[in-house]
Amino acid sequence: MQRTRIISGLASGLLFGAGLAIAGMTNPNKVLNFLDLSGAWDPSLALVMIGAIPVSAFAFRLARRRRRPWFDESFVLPDTTRLEASLVIGSALFGLGWGLGGYCPGPAIASLGHPGPGLIGFLIAMLLGLLVVAPMARKLFTRAALAKLDAEAPLER
Amino acid sequence: MIAVPTTFTPVSALLGGVLIGAAVLLLYHAMGRIAGISGMVAAGLRAATPGPERSWRLAFLLGLIGGPLIATAILRAPLIQPSPTSAPMLIVAGLAVGLGTGLANGCTSGHGICGVSRLSIRSLVATATFMACGFIAATVLRHLLGV
Numbered sequence: 001m002q003r004t005r006i007i008s009g010l011a012s013g014l015l016f017g018a019g020l021a022i023a024g025m026t027n028p029n030k031v032l033n034f035l036d037l038s039g040a041w042d043p044s045l046a047l048v049m050i051g052a053i054p055v056s057a058f059a060f061r062l063a064r065r066r067r068r069p070w071f072d073e074s075f076v077l078p079d080t081t082r083l084e085a086s087l088v089i090g091s092a093l094f095g096l097g098w099g100l101g102g103y104c105p106g107p108a109i110a111s112l113g114h115p116g117p118g119l120i121g122f123l124i125a126m127l128l129g130l131l132v133v134a135p136m137a138r139k140l141f142t143r144a145a146l147a148k149l150d151a152e153a154p155l156e157r
Numbered sequence: 158m159i160a161v162p163t164t165f166t167p168v169s170a171l172l173g174g175v176l177i178g179a180a181v182l183l184l185y186h187a188m189g190r191i192a193g194i195s196g197m198v199a200a201g202l203r204a205a206t207p208g209p210e211r212s213w214r215l216a217f218l219l220g221l222i223g224g225p226l227i228a229t230a231i232l233r234a235p236l237i238q239p240s241p242t243s244a245p246m247l248i249v250a251g252l253a254v255g256l257g258t259g260l261a262n263g264c265t266s267g268h269g270i271c272g273v274s275r276l277s278i279r280s281l282v283a284t285a286t287f288m289a290c291g292f293i294a295a296t297v298l299r300h301l302l303g304v
Contacts, residue, residue: 009213017224023173035295051174090260097253099294129255
C-alpha cells in the first residue's frame with residue numbers, strides 16, 4: 001500500500017511538473033509578461049488556468065460518486081468558510097512576491113532541474129517564510145483574534 | 158532589462174494546463190488530497206509529519222522536479238529559464254511568497270486551480286487578491302524598483 005501511495009504521488013508530481021514546463025510556466029519571463037500590463041502582454045498564463053480548471057472541476061465532481069479514494073481512508077477537502085485577515089493579507093503578500101520574481105511555489109520547485117543562484121536564493125527564502133516565519137505570524141493573528149473575542153464577550157471566556 | 162520578451166503560446170499553454178488538471182485528478186482520486194504545492198511542501202518538510210504522510214508528498218515534489226526535465230528532453234526545448242529579477246530581490250520575493258502562502262494556506266495551485274474549480278469562496282477571495290497584487294507588483298513595483 002505504502003509503495004502504491006508513493007508511486008501515485010510521484011506520477012501526479014511528474015504530470016504536474018511536465019504540465020507546468022510545457023505550459024511555459026517554468027519560464028518566469030512568461031509569468032512576468034502576463035502580470036506586467038505595461039509591456040508586450042503574454043496572455044499564456046490565463047490559458048493555463050483555462051486548461052487546468054475544467055479538468056480539475058471534473059475531477060472533484062467525479063469523486064462525489066465514491067466514498068473513499070483508491071489508496072487512502074477518505075477524501076480531505078478544506079472545510080473552513082471563514083474569510084479571516086490572514087487569508088487576505090497572506091494572499092496579498094504572496095501576490096507581491098509572485099509579481100516581483102515571476103515565481104510561485106510550483107514553478108520555482110519545478111525549475112530545480114536547472115538551478116541558478118537566483119532560484120536557490122528564492123527557494124531558501126521561500127522555505128524560511130513558509131516553515132518558520134508563517135507559523136510565528138499565524139500565532140500573532142490567533143492572539144489578536146482571541147483578544148478581540150475577549151473584548152467582545154469578556155464574561156464568557 | 159525588466160523582462161525578456163516572450164511570445165503568446167496558446168496551444169502549449171492549454172495543453173500544459175490540461176496536464177496540470179490531470180495531475181489534480183490523479184492525486185485526488187488516489188490519495189483524496191488537493192494538489193496544493195505550498196501545502197505539500199509544508200507538510201512534506203515539517204518535522205511533525207508522520208512518515209507515511211510524508212513519503213508520498215516528497216515523491217510528488219520529486220516528480221515535480223523530474224517532470225520538466227523529461228519534457229525538456231522529449232521536446233528538446235529549453236523550457237526552464239532563469240528569472241530576470243536580481244538575486245537580492247528574488248530573496249525578498251521568496252520570503253513574501255513563503256510567508257504569504259503559509260498565512261493564506263495555499264498558492265496558485267491550491268487556491269487558484271483546485272479551490273477555484275470547487276468554487277470555494279475562500280479560494281476565490283485568495284485568488285482575486287494574489288492576482289491583483291501580482292499585477293500591481295509586476296506592472297508598477299518592478300518598474301519603480303528597477304528590478
